[in-house]
Amino acid sequence: MxxxxxxxxxxxxxxxxxxxxxxxxxxxxxxxxxxxxxxxxxxxxxxxxxxxxxxxxxxxxxxxxxxxxxxxxxxxxxxxxxxxxxxxxxxxxxxxxxxxxxxxxxxxxxxxxxxxxxxxxxxxxxxxxEHPTQALGDALTIQDRKGTIEGLTVAIVGDVVHSRVARSNAWLLSKMGAAVRLCGPSSLMPSQMTKLPGTHCYDVREAVHGADVVMCLRLQKERMADGLAGSVRDYANNFQVNRRLLARHAPEAIVMHPGPLNRGVEIDDATADGPSSAIGDQxxxxxxxxxxxxxxxxxxxxx
Amino acid sequence: MRTALVGGRILDPSRDLDIVGTVVIENAQVVECGVDVKALPDDSTVDCQGLWVSPGLVDMHAHLREPGEVHRETIATGTQAAAAGGFTTVCCMPNTSPPLDSPTLIDFIVDRAASPKAGGIFVAPIGALTVGLRGEQVCDLAALKAAGVVAASDEGGPIQNSAVMMRAMEQAEQVGLPLLLHCEDTALTGQGVMNDGAMSAMLGLKGIPRCAEEVAVMRNCLLSLHTGCRIHILRVSTWGSVELVRQAKYLGAPVTCEVCPHHFAFTDEDVAEFDVHFKTTPPLRSEVDVDILLQALNDGTVDAIASDHSPFATYEINTPFDEAPFGMASLECTLAATLTYCTQSGALSPLETIRKLSTNPAQILGLDAGNIAPGGTPVAQIALIDPNHEWTFDRSRTFTKGKNSPFHDVAMMGKCVMTLCGSEVYRDSAFDEGRLSAATAL
Known part of the structure; x- marks a missing residue:
């Protein structure tokens, strides 16, 4: 048992x-x-x-x-x-x-x-x-697409502080030998990260640059009501994972999302439905x- | 009828007295105390060799839960727990149901404390600072004082509006009542449940930033400086709060403060896997804070150690972490935890330990307590402490109804083995019967 x-x-x-x-x-x-x-x-x-x-x-x-x-x-x-x-x-x-x-x-x-x-x-x-079964499913998906997890660079972008998906994935991927980067607006990031695996940054371009996998996190609209993240448009402007960002910084990356998607907020249509998307596999x-x-x-x- | 406590280490911080000698109690009063004092042949005696003879401890900060929350504690069980912990005076906080905001309710507390079922120690009621503890309208502090409160407090309902706090201080200053202040900016606390830091980040629990405490400490110190009102900051937990109190004292504000044992015994790492026993407010902080709290006890910036005894029924804490109430039941291990974590480590000398637990609290509140001078208190209040008694705290074997102690299974060094309050005596199971002379009826 x-x-x-x-x-x-x-x-x-x-x-x-x-x-x-x-x-x-x-x-x-x-x-x-x-x-x-x-x-x-x-x-x-x-x-x-x-x-x-x-x-x-x-x-x-x-x-x-x-x-x-x-x-x-x-x-x-x-x-x-x-x-x-x-x-x-x-x-x-x-x-x-x-x-x-x-x-x-x-x-x-x-x-x-x-x-x-x-x-x-x-x-x-x-x-x-934590949301361990989500992370395990994501790991299987990454392994399918990339052959292995060891040695990959994975960017996890969004509302990290409130996200159980981010925590489970950060633990799993780092235990499996991937380099994890956690990224989000400072108001949606934990104040101290020394007990979480991986590195962190507040600039999405830096986070996804050269990444093999980009994971978007769902932005919960009620966080905006708490005044934690400015406006939805602000967030989309600065942290959206979209075709332009990926083309410039991570052309080889697969894109993942735990769902449900806020299209046009944390991810754009072209990315969610494009060839790099692994959302259906997840x-x-x-x-x-x-x-x-x-x-x-x-x-x-x-x- | 005379009783002589013979050959113990007498610690009386009110006179800076640290001697080996004898204390004689007659008609429930201390009549002699000194090195040369001899027991008379007819005296019943207690051999106190190896024990500390301390003034009865004074807890400035406990929740006895009456009226209205008797499933958590009663004045009877709370005072029994206090007596077992070496306390002869316990102050009960006003955040009961209803809050202690009227003289009638103070009368009720006084009555309950005098009941034969109670622990035979003094209960000093603390009045609510605002009506219903809602933080809006200041209570009639003169009437509360006349009814017997020794201080007023916003414990459990910290005043957010600075103008209300200033009015409260002006009135308290006029009436001559010290204020015991719960320093918390509740908007900054938000839905937080533990210290905001690496541990809360890992556990996914909402953090309480340290500034939620410090902002309120600073405001209250400034208002004290402005109004001249004597204030006592309840349970300081961060190094920042310590520094603010230090500055306020330096500027001449009549400010004192306390720490609670759990804040120097534990850190937020002890929350470990969501152990609700470690949930309290302000939350357990970091190693750095613990170091600074111990230093501040040592250098006198922190005046007192109080229990913040907050008993809860077991069913109330058998919940997920963020649904559990804040607080710990700790009257029966406050002394032992202090001895274990402060005195044994050398942060406090034995005399200073007793000063923080008895003399200073008594002086801050203006109580007839905190000394063992002949005639120094209306009735004798003495705790006999065995500083070398090794034991393990077991929360299931306590007088308090609240079994929510984080000190469960913690190895302790030092224990109160007997508490004397007037003619009332609590004798602990750790007390060696062989210390009593044949005629002693304690």
């Missing part, structure tokens, strides 16, 4: 193991070979925060593996009646769920859920902390990686 709470806790062999399992699942599904079934195991999908793509991706992954899933969102659940996260998790444990997948708006909430649950647990995004791979993560958490397949 394992728990996947953060990439920060993983070592390189774990990451490679998960990516290999994901690639194997993809192969099986592409060739319509049978996927080892674990229909005796049930998985609870606990989404305390709105998310369509991640939830559907996990549901799809669980379906391929034959898991019974129980979907649980804040709407129409006892959470609306004031039940605490801890009590919810204890209840699901006692009702016999074999594993849980947790998405929660609070950083560290999955650590709490995993501790109380005691069994296999996957973090599907906790606050601004979504496809996310399912295989989540299958691999469920495998990895449950332990060896006994089929």
């Amino acid at each position: 394992r728990q996947l709470l953060a990439i920060r806790y993983l070592n390189r062999p774990d990451i490679e193991d998960i990516i290999e399992r994901a690639a194997a699942h993809r192969e099986r599904i592409k060739e319509r070979k049978p996927v080892p079934q674990r229909s005796h195991l049930s998985v609870g999908l606990l989404f305390f925060e709105d998310s369509t793509r991640t939830r559907v991706s996990f549901e799809q992954a669980a379906a391929y593996l034959g898991h019974r899933t129980v979907s649980f969102t804040t709407v129409g659940s006892s959470l609306r009646k004031g039940e605490t996260l801890r009590d919810t998790v204890l209840t699901l444990r006692d009702e016999g769920l074999d594993a849980i997948v947790v998405r929660h708006p609070s950083s560290g909430a999955c650590n709490l859920a995993a501790r109380e649950f005691g069994g296999p647990c996957v973090n599907a995004g906790d606050g601004s902390h 979504v496809r791979n996310s399912v295989f990686v989540r299958m691999a993560v469920l495998d990895w958490c449950f332990g060896e397949v006994t089929a």
Whole structure:
């Protein structure tokens, strides 16, 4: 039994193991070979925060593996009646769920859920902390496109301070031997970065110059309301990853985005839909990686 | 009936006294104290060899949660915890439900503290500085003082409006009441939950910048300088705040300040993997801040050590980090943590340790406490401290209802083994019965 709470806790062999399992699942599904079934195991999908793509991706992954899933969102659940996260998790444990997948708006909430649950647990995004399955899917995508992660230069651009995707990717890519550059407006960057991997800068041209991979982060519009980033147009002018920027500074780079996209803000149409875009692959791979993560958490397949 | 505390190291900072001698208590009062004092044959005696005989400790800053929040603490459990921690006076903060903003509520506190169920120590109420602690309208400070408050405070509802604070200081100065000030610019704190730094960046938790504290410290020091009002800055946590207080004192502002044990025992790195026990306000800072706080204790810039005892029910802290309340239950380990982290390291001498924990708080608040001079206090208030007692703090074995202590499982050096307050005695399990003479009924 394992728990996947953060990439920060993983070592390189774990990451490679998960990516290999994901690639194997993809192969099986592409060739319509049978996927080892674990229909005796049930998985609870606990989404305390709105998310369509991640939830559907996990549901799809669980379906391929034959898991019974129980979907649980804040709407129409006892959470609306004031039940605490801890009590919810204890209840699901006692009702016999074999594993849980947790998405929660609070950083560290999955650590709490995993501790109380005691069994296999996957973090599907906790606050601004980590989103490990997103990073694992991104790693598979990069490996497909670039052959390897080792030695690459990856620029992660945008709202770094609030981004769990940025943190998980920074950890994963640096553990796998890539050079990570974190970039964003200073108001959207952490004040101190000594405990995060990689280097940082505040100029997008510097960040993407010569990069092999450029990752855009979603700019949440409510940050603008908090006065953290000037106007949307300001942001787009200074930090948008677009055709002109890439042509000049990183012509060979692939472009990634965790979605959903704010077209015209952090990325332009030409880039999102162009040949360098790996956004579709990211979504496809996310399912295989989540299958691999469920495998990895449950332990060896006994089929 | 006389009781003699024989052969202990007597520490009385009010007289700069650090001697080995005997203290005699008769009719619940200290009647003799000195090197040459001898116990009479009929006296019951306590052999205090190897112990410190200290004035009972004075905690300027505790949350006893009554009225309204008795699931967290009561005056009874809070005073028992205080007595176990060596305190004979504990000041209760006004951010209760409702806040202590009227004489009636002060009467209620005084009544509760006198109940036989309480810990047998003194409770000194702190009044709310503004009505409802809303930071708008200053309370009738004269009426609060007449009801028995020893200070007024905006704890739990820091006054944001500088004009309101200036009026509050003018009135407090006129009434002669010191103010205990919660220095925080809440707009700068925002939704922050821990120190803004590398650790918050890694954990993805919202940071509280140090300037959220320092801006308010500076403003309050300037207003104190302007109005002449005596103010005491609650729980200073950053080196910047220390420097601001140092400057204010240099300029002649009647400013004092305190630190809390968790701010010199821990840093933001102890938040580690989202441990809610390490969530407090102001937040745990960095190594540099800890160094400066210890230096400032040593050089006298920091006047007092207070617990900021903030008990919570367990269900309230069994939450994700950013939903958990700020605060730690620490009355029962404030002395031990101070001895372990300050005294053992040499930052404070034994005499200065007691000064920070007893004499200075008593003087800042004008209490009859903080000394063991014969007749120096209306009734004897004494803590017997074993400075070499090694033990491990266990938050499940405490009197307080709040089990939210970050000091759980921390190895401690030094403990209060007996607390005497008038005729009330708390005897710790670490107290060696063999120290009592046959006739002693303590």
